[in-house]
Amino acid sequence: MSEHSPHETGTPVPLDQGHVEGTGGIPERFANPGLPPHVPRASDLSEAAADRAEKQVAGLFTLSILGTLLFLVAYFMVDVQTLTFVPGLGDVSLSNILLGLGLSLGLLGIGLGAVHWAKTLMPDEESVEMRHPMRSSDEAREEFVATMAGGAESSQITRRPLMKATLGGALGLFSLPLLLQLVGSLGPLPKNDLSVTYWNGKKGEDGHWTAHKWRLVRDPENTPVKAEDVTIGSVFHILPEGLLDMEHHRLEEKGKAAVLLMRLNPDDFQDTPGGRKARDWGYQGIVAYSKICTHVGCPVGLYEQTTHHLLCPCHQSTFDVTDDCKVIFGPAKRPLPQLKITVDDEGYLIADQPFQEPVGPSFWERES
Ligand code: FES
Incomplete structure (x- = not known):
């Protein structure tokens, strides 16, 4: 009959009779250090x-x-x-x-x-609790x-x-x-709030908007952009002129009006209804799209120059700039709204008309 070690038989090994694994089988005896002396507070x-x-x-x-x-x-x-x-x-x-x-x-x-x-x-x-069966005794309970x-x-x-x-x-x-x-802090439904942005014009004291064709300015430099400044492949983060000078509601308006501006070769636009519309709403291949992702509203900030794709970093929705920013990948359900642009007498880019649909996530009924 072979002999079994206490480990093999499941017999508990007292602390001062064990050996350390990995020492070549040579027992390393050690004493139970016990608890340090109690120091009252x-x-x-x-x-x-x-x-x-x-x-x-x-x-x-x-x-x-x-x-x-x-x-x-x-x-x-x-x-x-x-x-x-x-x-x-x-x-x-x-x-x-x-x-x-x-x-x-x-x-x-x-x-x-x-x-x-x-x-x-x-x-x-300090107390020492020895190992015992999982269920406590009735007295312990x-x-x-x-x-x-x-x-x-x-x-x-x-x-x-x-x-x-x-x-x-x-x-x-x-x-x-x-x-x-x-x-x-849940706030109201965003319905109408996202339909009207700073691009709509000037808001009067009575809350009514008067149409105005704002210049496009760089964010955060707050300087206007000429068409000739936008070279093919470049991307600009854009806001309407005057927004950064607002005293109140600046963050809120900035969140809705932020736009990405890119220039493509006019031949790069696809020959589809969307591609033709994108080219017509732009100026010599320069196009402006809302930066607010139509999935849940993250800023779409990544532009792949070679494929002309805009990528949202949050959940990887990908928009095709050559085809009116249609969604070609990811959870977003509708294209990014386009801002129609042209130039003024001095050659600066301006908004020709505001967004034609609400910016941002489309989780509510836009038709209503
Ligand atoms: S917020 Fe852009 S993909 Fe989700």
């Missing part, structure tokens, strides 16, 4: 230290409360169009900065407070239930009203940003 030894720890925990929960209040103030009182300059990022929405800051402080205060509470005031006992039942008492939350009140306040208030994000 200051808060275990002195009630004053425990009170100090409680104040620190309460301070962190209060920080969370202040952060959540900052979020609420930013949400209701700061106009999302108000911009502030952040080094490295440029102009960004002040509201977004404050919302992010408030939310971060709200979460951070609760998280750090809970960790500090656990490290200073919750029970500090009863013990667990009793431990959980006494948890509130041993964590001191019932004895420390200041901490209890601030934790309740922090957690209670923090539910408001979540509710606001879920319910209050």
